[in-house]
Amino acid sequence: MRKISLKLAAISLAVIVAVVICFHLIVVSGIIPYTIVWGGRLENRSQMLIFEGVSIAVNGFILWLTAQRANWLSARLSPKLVSLLFWALAILFMLNTVGNLLAKASLETYLFTPLTFISALLCIRLALKDQERAKPLATNTSR
Incomplete structure (x- = not known):
């Protein structure tokens, strides 16, 4: 997993x-019908606006968290908290991958299943940053 550089993982997830x-945002605008998202289970426009609003907010948080891990922001969270959040996101993306496989809409199955699976792997890579072994300090044996 560490063969993927932290920089590549952060940029890939951000993109x-x-x-x-x-x-x-295109779904909210109506260009893409809401019937092809959320597993084809949305019943009306107001329901779609709630679900899409939550999704945009969650994805905005993921983008912000990725910027934290990549040191793109000056305000810093605890590295351990960032790792914990990326582990939680990896689990969420894996569950979402299963949900996409079971979706009624083929767009979700064929397009978003690979995206959520790749996102899960990238989150795992970003979670592993602080778990790399520290190199032992050199000791001075001559006095």
């Missing part, structure tokens, strides 16, 4: 999340 946010 995926930004594209997903754009997709959700």
Whole structure:
């Protein structure tokens, strides 16, 4: 997993999340019908606005968290908290992958299943940053 550099993982996840946010904004605008998202289970426009609003907010949080891990922001969270949140996101993305496989809408199955699976792997990579072994300090044996 560490063969993927932290920089590549952060940039890749940021791009995926930004594209997903754009997709959700297009759904809200009505260009893409809401019947093809959320597993084809949304019943009306007001329900869609709630679900899409939550999704945009969650994806905005993921983008912000990715910026935290990549040191793109000056305000810093605890590295251990960031790792914990990325582990939680990895689990969420894996569950979402299963949900996409079971979706009624084929767009979710064929397009978003690979995206959520890749996002889960990228979150795992970003979670592992602080769990890398520290190199032992050199000891001075001559006095």
